[in-house]
Amino acid sequence: MPLPDDQQQRLDALLNQAADLAAELSGQPEQLLDLLRQVEQLHRTIQDGPFRSSLPADRNHLFSLLRRMEQSGGWPYIPRLQLRTFMDLLQRDADDGPDQPLAA
Structure with missing residues (x-):
């Protein structure tokens, strides 16, 4: 189920900012590695927190x-x-x- 338009717009803005940051860090592998680690940590935080707690009990x-x-x-x-x-x-x-x- 897609996000409502307002939430999709907010997410798109965040993703564009992350992509812009990655482009700025081009040629800087250590900084890009840090960015990747932080994105992965966000993925885990969402997965283990809000997503897991919102799973149906039934x-x-x-x-x-x-x-x-x-x-x-x-x-x-x-x-x-x-x-x-x-x-x-x-x-x-x-x-x-x-x-x-x-x-x-």
Whole structure:
């Protein structure tokens, strides 16, 4: 179920500000990492607080909510690149030779 227009506008403004901040931090990986960590923390805070406490206590209502979630795109998960995977990518690039750009 989409947000009401006024709440969607507020959310859009916040998301645009976050995207603008990310663009300002381009080329600053440590600051971007901090931004990503804070976004992930916000996700967890919402998930473990307001979302969890608003779940229906009735089994039928909960099942109905879960079915609607799956139909509308599933669980909002923030994937995290594992440090080991990232290190392996860097090593592979280093093995390819000097002055090679990092793989995306």
